[in-house]
Amino acid sequence: MIDTTPGGPDTRRRMSIMDKLVALCAHRGFIYPSSEIYGGLNGFWDYGPLGCELRTNLKQAWWQRMVREREDVVGLDSSIIANPQTWIASGHVANFNDPMVDCRECKRRFRADQIAGEVCTEHKKRPLSECPLTEPRAFNLMLQTQIGASEDHSTLAYLRPETCQSIFLDFRRVMQSSRQSPPFGIAQIGKAFRNEITPRNFIFRSREFEQMEMQFFVPPDAAMEWFEHFREYRFGWLRDVGLRSESLRWHEHSDDELAHYAKVAYDIEFQFPFGWQELEGIHHRSDHDLRSHSEHSGKDLSYTDPESKERYTPFVVETSIGVDRCMLALLCDAYREEEVRGDTRTVLGLAASIAPIKAAVLPISKKLAEPAKKLATDLRRRFNTDFDVTGAIGKRYRRQDEIGTPYCVTYDFESETDKQVTIRERDSMEQVRLPLDSVATYLTERVLGF
Numbered sequence: 001m002i003d004t005t006p007g008g009p010d011t012r013r014r015m016s017i018m019d020k021l022v023a024l025c026a027h028r029g030f031i032y033p034s035s036e037i038y039g040g041l042n043g044f045w046d047y048g049p050l051g052c053e054l055r056t057n058l059k060q061a062w063w064q065r066m067v068r069e070r071e072d073v074v075g076l077d078s079s080i081i082a083n084p085q086t087w088i089a090s091g092h093v094a095n096f097n098d099p100m101v102d103c104r105e106c107k108r109r110f111r112a113d114q115i116a117g118e119v120c121t122e123h124k125k126r127p128l129s130e131c132p133l134t135e136p137r138a139f140n141l142m143l144q145t146q147i148g149a150s151e152d153h154s155t156l157a158y159l160r161p162e163t164c165q166s167i168f169l170d171f172r173r174v175m176q177s178s179r180q181s182p183p184f185g186i187a188q189i190g191k192a193f194r195n196e197i198t199p200r201n202f203i204f205r206s207r208e209f210e211q212m213e214m215q216f217f218v219p220p221d222a223a224m225e226w227f228e229h230f231r232e233y234r235f236g237w238l239r240d241v242g243l244r245s246e247s248l249r250w251h252e253h254s255d256d257e258l259a260h261y262a263k264v265a266y267d268i269e270f271q272f273p274f275g276w277q278e279l280e281g282i283h284h285r286s287d288h289d290l291r292s293h294s295e296h297s298g299k300d301l302s303y304t305d306p307e308s309k310e311r312y313t314p315f316v317v318e319t320s321i322g323v324d325r326c327m328l329a330l331l332c333d334a335y336r337e338e339e340v341r342g343d344t345r346t347v348l349g350l351a352a353s354i355a356p357i358k359a360a361v362l363p364i365s366k367k368l369a370e371p372a373k374k375l376a377t378d379l380r381r382r383f384n385t386d387f388d389v390t391g392a393i394g395k396r397y398r399r400q401d402e403i404g405t406p407y408c409v410t411y412d413f414e415s416e417t418d419k420q421v422t423i424r425e426r427d428s429m430e431q432v433r434l435p436l437d438s439v440a441t442y443l444t445e446r447v448l449g450f
């Protein structure tokens with residue numbers, strides 16, 4: 001059992017891993033604070049060259065499994081800002097609130113349900129739970145903006161706090177244009193915004209983030225069966241992108257956690273260095289969403305089965321995961337430090353299919369740069385390939401280990417005559433010698449999983 005009580009020895013050890021990971025991400029170009037030269041902006045992050053490669057691969061792996069491999073799911077890319085009526089109908093204007101408290105001493109603001117482990121900065125780090133706090137007040141998490149030139153109330157709009165509402169709004173259009181009928185799903189990847197009271201834990205909880213959501217529309221009596229199907233399907237995907245099963249667990253929502261419309265809901269939780277936390281939600285949302293949008297818009301969003309002539313409002317099974325949160329889970333699970341011959345090597349053991357760089361071509365000497373570069377150019381046509389000619393070969397291997405590159409290809413003086421190169425695998429550090437003309441096929445088979 002791992003002790004994750006705040007301040008416990010295990011938390012301290014794991015938090016130091018978190019600090020190292022944050023430093024690695026900044027140093028190697030995965031993730032930086034947004035607008036850093038102006039002091040940053042709390043809850044906003046930028047993804048550097050390696051970070052955006054990893055994100056792209058992750059999103060592509062999700063799209064592949066959720067849309068392309070299925071004949072019953074189609075995609076959507078809707079606008080971030082929708083008619084504000086959307087958020088009245090969805091209940092977000094009235095209910096998308098977190099309880100907020102202020103510390104009367106240090107004046108800082110907290111989520112009332114997240115004060116465990118927090119301290120008052122005015123009073124020698126006194127736990128917040130022993131501190132005078134204001135009564136909890138509801139704080140709406142939607143970010144607002146204005147549309148158009150005038151600034152009266154009619155121009156108020158919201159940045160979407162979740163991607164799924166447009167899927168409900170476009171349900172009829174998508175169903176008809178793609179010639180689908182229940183059971184079928186609509187998937188979307190896109191930005192979402194929440195004015196979180198306390199963004200924290202690196203990219204775990206931010207104010208701008210990206211979601212990958214899928215809403216599956218089914219006849220009411222088939223909903224539980226589809227719910228179970230997607231529970232298994234999503235867990236399988238998380239394993240396939242490289243998360244270890246011992247880092248994942250199920251959490252079933254208790255009656256007081258369940259949204260009023262939800263019949264049953266499970267979270268898949270991940271063991272982050274700061275404790276077990278929600279990574280993905282799989283929810284049985286009944287017919288709440290379509291029914292509510294139908295009532296507010298006056299448009300019929302029901303479906304009539306052409307054979308049985310039965311008319312019903314489809315039930316929805318939803319799967320929802322944050323790109324950023326999933327990326328953090330992957331980085332935490334992959335990060336390790338190993339002792340190798342009296343030296344410490346840092347490895348990001350990412351699955352080859354999502355690693356930002358698949359292979360690095362390393363000429364043993366600058367004199368071999370030209371033919372090695374030719375090989376790198378050839379490999380680049382198939383997958384993302386790095387080329388590095390500077391420093392001792394051991395150092396270059398370490399650099400690639402640290403960013404999760406699964407294969408290094410070493411071009412040496414013998415390569416000129418025997419037309420072979422050495423391929424080193426990241427985790428085992430084993431090396432094989434292969435003919436130059438088989439390298440591309442050898443690597444492609446191993447790095448393109450999705």
Ligand code: ATP
Pocket residue numbers: 162194196203204205206207208209210211278279280281320321322323324325326
């Ligand atoms: P929490 O209870 O942590 O605030 P939630 O239950 O409100 O989250 P959902 O509305 O179910 O979250 O959102 C679905 C998914 O979107 C979450 O499982 C998470 O992966 C991601 N997500 C939600 N809020 C954020 C955020 N502020 N930053 C990053 N990812 C988020």
